[in-house]
Amino acid sequence: MRVGLTGGIGSGKSTVAGFLREAGAAIVDTDAISRGLTGPGGAAMPAIAAQFGADFVSPDGALDRDRMRALAFSDPAAKRRLEAILHPLITAEALAQADAATAPLVVFDVPLLVESGRWRPRLARVLVVDCSTETQIERVLQRPGWTRERVAGALAAQTTREARRAAADVVLLNDGLPLVALRNEVLDLAGRWGCETIARP
Template identity: 65%
Template sequence: MRIGLTGGIGSGKSTVSAFWVEAGATVIDTDAIARQLSAAGGAAMPAIAAEFGPELVAADGSLDRARMRELAFADASAKRRLEAILHPLIGAETQAQAAAAPGDLIVFDVPLLVESGRWRARVDRVLLVDCSEATQIRRVMERSAWSREAVEAVLHQQASRERRRACADAVIANEQASLAQLREQVLTLARLWRKEQSRGL
């Protein structure tokens, strides 16, 4: 079974993802793949340097993420140009990891699953990790020391809660849930979906 896991920034998706590993799933993290591709020596860096110039390359040879974020907010075409480089490479690596995955469950951790428009057809189920925007903003400011304006700018580029909910087969509420409650939700869902899969549902 192929599960698409999604949620907005600060929703707690990474925590939920770890519980899927405990449930026996192989988790393929598209954000982690993107970071590897744009790290020093990453496969995307020559094309990124050619497209955006040396000022977007950090001293260690990786993508200067802070500068790219500023550029993307100021110029929407910059984000599209970066995605045109990264997305085919992410897609190829995702497919390679999925082909090599053991077990009966693959979880694709895709922050922009809803926005992409392509992923719904690639997975059997979509699982959304959901919380209020106020909670998202607070969490990201606490963990990343971003300003409120920076977090809100990212939120405005992402799909709304309503749009995500409309695409989801199941929703994990992560507003005030404890780690034990999140874990139980994931393990229960894994049992349910495995049972459905065995029945051909």
């Protein structure tokens, strides 16, 4: 079974992905794929350099993420140009990883699954990790280098909680939930989706 996993920044999506991996699912991490494509010598870098110029390439040949993030937040057209380069490459690599997986459950971890509009036809289920905006902000502010302004920009770049929930087959509400309870919910889901049941604490 192929399942899409998504959630807003600070929702706990990565924690849920870790529990799904623990249950035996194969995780296809599109953020990790993107970082590989835009790292030193990454497959996307020649097209990015041609499209945006050498100023957006760091000395080691990787994408200058801070410069590109600032441009993408301020210029929607530039964001679309970057996505036109990255999205086909990310999708191709994600599908190749899924095809090579031997696990009974393949989970595509896609932060912008709902926004992209491209993933739903490829998935049997969509799992959304949700929490209040206040909780998102509190969690992200605990990360190094994040300010309220940066968090607000990240939230504005993502779709609404309502839109994500509307696109979901299953919603995990991760607001004030003890970690052990969240893990048990995730393991129960994984069991229903084909993974072997594993011990609960």
